[in-house]
Amino acid sequence: MKSAILGTGAFAPERVVTNADLERMVDTSDSWILERTGIRERRVVAPGQACSDLALEAAQRALKASGVHPAALDVILVATCTGDFPLPATACLVQHRLGAIRAAACDISAACCGFLYALSIGDAYIKSGMRHVLVIGSEVMSVITDWTDRNTCVLFGDGAGAVVLGGSQDESGILSTHLHANGGISDLIYVPGGGSRDPASEDVLSDKRCYIKMRGNETFKIAVKTMEEATHEALKANGMSAQDMDLFIPHQANVRILRAVSQRLGISEEKVMINLDRFGNTSAASIPLALDQAVQEGKLKQGHKVVMAAFGAGLTWASAVVQW
Numbered sequence: 566m567k568s569a570i571l572g573t574g575a576f577a578p579e580r581v582v583t584n585a586d587l588e589r590m591v592d593t594s595d596s597w598i599l600e601r602t603g604i605r606e607r608r609v610v611a612p613g614q615a616c617s618d619l620a621l622e623a624a625q626r627a628l629k630a631s632g633v634h635p636a637a638l639d640v641i642l643v644a645t646c647t648g649d650f651p652l653p654a655t656a657c658l659v660q661h662r663l664g665a666i667r668a669a670a671c672d673i674s675a676a677c678c679g680f681l682y683a684l685s686i687g688d689a690y691i692k693s694g695m696r697h698v699l700v701i702g703s704e705v706m707s708v709i710t711d712w713t714d715r716n717t718c719v720l721f722g723d724g725a726g727a728v729v730l731g732g733s734q735d736e737s738g739i740l741s742t743h744l745h746a747n748g749g750i751s752d753l754i755y756v757p758g759g760g761s762r763d764p765a766s767e768d769v770l771s772d773k774r775c776y777i778k779m780r781g782n783e784t785f786k787i788a789v790k791t792m793e794e795a796t797h798e799a800l801k802a803n804g805m806s807a808q809d810m811d812l813f814i815p816h817q818a819n820v821r822i823l824r825a826v827s828q829r830l831g832i833s834e835e836k837v838m839i840n841l842d843r844f845g846n847t848s849a850a851s852i853p854l855a856l857d858q859a860v861q862e863g864k865l866k867q868g869h870k871v872v873m874a875a876f877g878a879g880l881t882w883a884s885a886v887v888q889w
């Protein structure tokens with residue numbers, strides 16, 4: 566039994582932080598951010614708004630689109646690195662608020678690849694006999710962002726996206742998923758403090774070790790290489806050429822990364838989903854946010870083949886092919 570995406574949903578908080586707003590916070594400019602990243606604005610949560618709040622909204626929309634009742638869910642997976650609490654899992658909070666009384670729930674931590682990792686797990690659950698799995702990517706990156714560090718604060722944003730998986734009745738569905746990791750370069754993007762290695766303390770806070778540190782330039786090069794590799798792997802596994810792709814949904818990190826990957830693959834820009842100008846890098850939420858936008862804009866027709874590819878902290882990289 567193949568699994569299919571029965572419905573998608575997304576949600577982004579209302580508050581918009583523009584590049585002009587950032588010009589007032591750090592030594593940067595709208596033109597630098599736009600040229601070097603492609604980002605114009607990002608969404609940021611209101612005080613008190615947390616990961617499960619965004620996840621819940623996206624999940625409700627995906628459930629509505631799929632026609633699946635919350636009580637029919639077997640499992641809820643939330644891909645996130647910015648959950649409401651260190652414990653319990655954010656997925657449990659969503660499970661309760663949805664009224665998904667039968668569902669098991671846990672979080673998946675694979676940074677920007679989290680959604681594709683969770684999608685792959687959900688796919689395996691459906692193939693092993695479960696009927697409905699809710700896969701969410703939800704992030705509040707603004708709380709692990711150092712808003713005084715111009716190297717990182719211009720990049721990230723908050724948001725959530727979700728899909729409901731169920732058994733496929735026809736040719737449509739998830740054709741394959743491909744997951745990779747290399748913990749040997751885990752210090753490329755990381756949050757050094759606040760975990761069990763360097764527990765939360767006044768020192769962690771004052772030294773800003775609870776915020777993302779990143780070697781941007783090195784990450785950039787590896788991102789291009791790994792996303793290209795993961796996409797080729799996905800195409801090869803399905804006997805496809807890059808031209809057979811109807812839509813490419815890459816992790817929205819930097820428009821220059823997306824252009825470089827698309828050029829290397831030889832696909833035209835019209836086939837590439839780009840929305841980071843409005844949302845920035847929303848980590849695990851970026852692919853489901855873009856997927857839902859593609860659905861809302863009517864970009865996906867029956868039989869279309871969508872390739873998704875991501876890279877992120879870990880380092881992790883991943884891809885998936887879905888027939889619509």
Ligand code: UT7
Nearest residue numbers: 592593594597601677715716719781782784785818819877
């Ligand atoms: O989901 C995975 C997360 N990570 C990523 O996707 C990050 C991938 N990397 C990138 O997107 C890019 O490397 C960045 C956008 C982070 C940086 O762009 P870059 O072209 O690689 O710039 P750079 O780091 O080589 O820095 C070039 C210059 C530096 O100044 P000097 O040393 O040449 O005087 C930086 O200090 O740009 C400076 N700079 C800035 N200037 C204005 C760095 N950030 C800013 C800024 N505004 N916000």
